[in-house]
Amino acid sequence: MPVKFYLLLAAVVLGISLGSTGAEASGGAASDLLTDCMSKDPYKRGFCTGYVAGADHMFSTLAARKKIPRQYCPGKETTLGELKSAWKKWMANHPDRLDAAADVSLIVAWKETFPCVKK
Secondary structure: OOHHHHHHHHHHHHHHHOOOOOHHHHOOEHHHHHHHHHOOOHHHHHHHHHHHHHHHHHHHHHHHOOOOOOOOOOOOOOOHHHHHHHHHHHHHHOHHHOOOEHHHHHHHHHHHHOOOOOO
16 A cells, blocks of 8 residues: 555544544645535646545545444445535535535545445
């Protein structure tokens, strides 16, 4: 695994484990990520897509390795674009969460949008 992955993983886990009193603890506010996602600048949109992909990969890997319980359960055919769209729609419905940490807003949105059904 690349070093960047582990650095991102450590930052997010630390931010979550400390109870993250602000967006600074986990790398930025949801409002900043949303601005990037909505930008006309392809670099910023690419950063958004990469951040969303990295967060999904990190949360999925932690759950697969049983480090955290699975938080959300999209279908096997769910695309990265659908994950990003679900988050943007969730943010539009929760403007009070714009100051939340970006990674936390992603997992909360996905947890509500793609709940895990217990068998």
